[in-house]
Amino acid sequence: MVRGKTVISRIENTTSRQVTFSKRRSGLFKKAKELAILCDAQVGVLVFSSTGRLYDYSNSSVRSVIERYQQIKDGQQLMSASTEAKFWQAEAERLKQQLHNLEGSQRQLLAHDLSGLEWNDLKSLENQLETSLHNVRLKKDKIMVEQIQELRKKENIMHRENMELHSEFNMIRQDSVNFQRKVYGKQDVNGGQGSSVTQNTNTPDDADEIRLELSQPQVPDEKPEAAA
Numbered sequence: 001m002v003r004g005k006t007v008i009s010r011i012e013n014t015t016s017r018q019v020t021f022s023k024r025r026s027g028l029f030k031k032a033k034e035l036a037i038l039c040d041a042q043v044g045v046l047v048f049s050s051t052g053r054l055y056d057y058s059n060s061s062v063r064s065v066i067e068r069y070q071q072i073k074d075g076q077q078l079m080s081a082s083t084e085a086k087f088w089q090a091e092a093e094r095l096k097q098q099l100h101n102l103e104g105s106q107r108q109l110l111a112h113d114l115s116g117l118e119w120n121d122l123k124s125l126e127n128q129l130e131t132s133l134h135n136v137r138l139k140k141d142k143i144m145v146e147q148i149q150e151l152r153k154k155e156n157i158m159h160r161e162n163m164e165l166h167s168e169f170n171m172i173r174q175d176s177v178n179f180q181r182k183v184y185g186k187q188d189v190n191g192g193q194g195s196s197v198t199q200n201t202n203t204p205d206d207a208d209e210i211r212l213e214l215s216q217p218q219v220p221d222e223k224p225e226a227a228a
Contacts, residue, residue, distance in 0.1 A: 021049060029057040042068070 011017040025047055036043040036059035044058040044065030056062050108114060108125055109132075117125070 017050070025055055029055075032057055033059065044069075 011020055028047070029045060032043045032045045035041055042058075042060055042065060044060075044062050045056060046062070047055040049055070058065050108117070109129065114122070114125075
């Protein structure tokens, strides 16, 4: 019969929990003893129960195991700090050397420090410069093409807007002409009122030509004629 898998969780029943603790503690100490005998190892086990009671096992001495553990732990911390300091020091030296190489390459690209270069080095530098110049030109041409395309798009947009404004202007002018025709056409139909109004209506130029003159008052004669 296959045993079911034991669920690892806290045992709620106090009596069962105490029994299980006693059995598992005895088994743990037994395994520790076997490990010390079979492998010639120094083993120390400390167990505190839920009530605070201490149970320990060691094949030599619990104190000696604790002291040895503390010494090795402190030594590992010191060694770890020293190792970390050496690592960062080496990393700083590597970055410093890399920076020096980059500065030298930059000076060579600017033709400021070519004294220690041989023919192969100069040829390689020339190829690098030609490649860089080619890439710069390609990038410049690409930017110019993009700018030209953008300007053409703006030109097309402005042309469409201009055509739309021109069409709106023509529509407004046509509406005005149609309105004038309707107004004057109705006046002609209504018994020639349009013509009379047109004849009697003076334009600003005709108004300037009209001149009003005041007649002189007639003064009566002082000596009346004798009666016939």
